[in-house]
Amino acid sequence: MKLEIKNIHKSFDGTEVLHGVSFYATDGSALGLLGRNGAGKTTTIRILMGVFHANSGEVLLDGAPFDPKLHKIGYMPEERGMYPKKKVMEQLIYFGELRGISKHEAKANATKLLDKLGISEYTNRKLETLSKGNQQKVQLVQTLINNPQIIILDEPFSGLDPVNSQMLKDLIEEEIQNGKLVIFSSHQMGYVEEFCKDVVILNKGNVVLKGELRSIQKEYGDQKLILNANGMTTQELANMLSQQMVECITIVEVRKDYVIFEMLENYDKKYIAKKLIDMEIDIDVFGDYKPTLTDIFVMKAGDVE
Numbered sequence: 001m002k003l004e005i006k007n008i009h010k011s012f013d014g015t016e017v018l019h020g021v022s023f024y025a026t027d028g029s030a031l032g033l034l035g036r037n038g039a040g041k042t043t044t045i046r047i048l049m050g051v052f053h054a055n056s057g058e059v060l061l062d063g064a065p066f067d068p069k070l071h072k073i074g075y076m077p078e079e080r081g082m083y084p085k086k087k088v089m090e091q092l093i094y095f096g097e098l099r100g101i102s103k104h105e106a107k108a109n110a111t112k113l114l115d116k117l118g119i120s121e122y123t124n125r126k127l128e129t130l131s132k133g134n135q136q137k138v139q140l141v142q143t144l145i146n147n148p149q150i151i152i153l154d155e156p157f158s159g160l161d162p163v164n165s166q167m168l169k170d171l172i173e174e175e176i177q178n179g180k181l182v183i184f185s186s187h188q189m190g191y192v193e194e195f196c197k198d199v200v201i202l203n204k205g206n207v208v209l210k211g212e213l214r215s216i217q218k219e220y221g222d223q224k225l226i227l228n229a230n231g232m233t234t235q236e237l238a239n240m241l242s243q244q245m246v247e248c249i250t251i252v253e254v255r256k257d258y259v260i261f262e263m264l265e266n267y268d269k270k271y272i273a274k275k276l277i278d279m280e281i282d283i284d285v286f287g288d289y290k291p292t293l294t295d296i297f298v299m300k301a302g303d304v305e
């Protein structure tokens with residue numbers, strides 16, 4: 001299964017906010033849609049879900065126009081829409097039936113999911129009496145109640161503490177293992193990095209980076225090394241390297257913990273290591289630079305909020 005967004009343009013009141021967004025997601029893996037506030041994540045998801053139309057462009061499922069109404073989809077919108085005054089199980093059954101499963105199946109699925117998320121004890125409580133994090137977990141149960149093949153989550157981790165985030169992560173991970181197609185938006189890199197095979201970074205309505213996370217990380221880390229030395233600051237170390245190793249490296253960034261530099265063509269790690277020893281640098285850390293998703297995000301979309 002391949003869900004594809006193709007060259008989507010969207011304007012609100014004459015102002016274009018999506019400028020030709022294209023990417024695709026496949027089943028059995030998760031795609032993380034990343035971007036700063038206002039980048040266009042929610043708008044993209046809403047177009048995908050048919051909440052509103054694009055000005056131009058297409059959404060395709062396996063090459064054919066995608067109509068979300070014709071498929072089993074679990075969509076968790078940014079504005080969580082459940083009934084505060086109704087009891088948890090009561091409304092989960094209601095939503096289950098609304099989404100095409102029997103009362104019996106809805107109850108069985110809800111029971112299982114509530115248990116997995118550690119909130120079985122709230123089954124007969126009114127939603128509004130639960131903490132915000134637990135309400136969000138109920139919302140996720142609602143999203144998954146009909147065992148959807150496509151799961152679209154808008155900022156699922158916002159407002160969750162680390163323990164709750166972990167539970168939610170485990171559950172999403174299980175869905176991925178079960179062959180589901182998962183897309184979720186976030187500006188929290190850590191969660192995305194942990195289980196998204198693919199990422200799309202949006203910046204001001206443009207896709208500024210997309211692809212397989214591991215290969216992106218590899219590409220961004222290619223030919224780059226990190227170094228820290230005892231007895232000097234990273235700035236002093238960087239100055240020293242720029243003066244004495246100018247023929248073989250260029251400094252990429254000076255961080256608090258280490259200096260990142262790039263080896264010029266024809267030089268390798270072994271050569272650099274020898275040279276550092278010749279210079280009698282008291283090496284503390286030396287190795288390949290493995291950029292985190294946050295590093296890459298900052299490069300492509302500016303600071304993380």
Ligand SMILES: Nc1ncnc2c1ncn2[C@@H]1O[C@H](COP(=O)(O)OP(=O)(O)OP(=O)(O)O)[C@@H](O)[C@H]1O
Nearest residue numbers: 012013017035036037038039040041042043044187
């Ligand atoms: N219904 C709307 N009417 C007018 N402008 C809108 C509407 N929805 C979104 N926008 C604008 O579109 C741009 C993208 O917004 P969107 O909500 O898609 O961003 P986002 O990446 O989801 O941000 P956040 O992380 O803050 O939720 C913003 O400039 C926003 O003001």
